Amino acid sequence: MAKNKWRIKEAVKIAEEAALKALRTGAEAILTEAIDEAPIDTGTLRRSGTVTVGGLPDGAQVYEAAESGSDMKDAFPGPEGKEKAVYISFNTPYARRMHEDLGYTPKRGGGPKYLETPFNANKDKVLKMAETKVKKALRDAK
Numbered sequence: 001m002a003k004n005k006w007r008i009k010e011a012v013k014i015a016e017e018a019a020l021k022a023l024r025t026g027a028e029a030i031l032t033e034a035i036d037e038a039p040i041d042t043g044t045l046r047r048s049g050t051v052t053v054g055g056l057p058d059g060a061q062v063y064e065a066a067e068s069g070s071d072m073k074d075a076f077p078g079p080e081g082k083e084k085a086v087y088i089s090f091n092t093p094y095a096r097r098m099h100e101d102l103g104y105t106p107k108r109g110g111g112p113k114y115l116e117t118p119f120n121a122n123k124d125k126v127l128k129m130a131e132t133k134v135k136k137a138l139r140d141a142k
Contacts, residue, residue: 011138016084018137019130020053023086026126027051031088033118038090039098040109043069048091055081062091090115 028051035046048066050057065071090099098104102112 011141014137014141015134018134020084020086022130022133023126024051024053026122026129027086027088030115030118030122030126033122034088034090034115037110037114037118039104039107039111039114041107045090045092045095045098046109048095050087050089050091052081052087052089054083054085056087056089057091059089059091062089063093066091088115088119 031049031051035049038046038049040046044063044067047069048062050062089095099112099115104112
């Protein structure tokens with residue numbers, strides 16, 4: 001009699017890792033578009049755009065690094081969070097207002113909904129890519 005052993009915990013781990021990796025890749029592409037759509041004055045808002053896995057970054061640290069123009073890696077001193085989620089965020093005190101104020105007209109760059117528009121335009125493609133990567137990772141698992 002042939003027996004198969006189901007390794008559910010291992011399969012879940014493989015699927016989660018593949019999904020988070022694919023979602024991060026997709027989020028980086030969305031962030032690139034969002035940065036191009038964000039208004040620009042000093043460039044701090046654009047530099048404050050981040051992708052994080054497992055939790056939101058410390059907004060104050062990211063803002064400080066973005067404002068000073070220093071390397072963004074200095075803004076993430078700790079390990080990634082524990083949530084099984086990928087976040088795209090802009091981390092300035094005025095990021096939300098500039099995103100939501102439909103009457104705001106910047107001197108240079110994009111305008112309102114600079115994150116929402118690229119996210120909505122790409123989310124289905126990113127989810128499809130994640131699905132494909134998860135299926136491949138599970139198929140390739142030995």
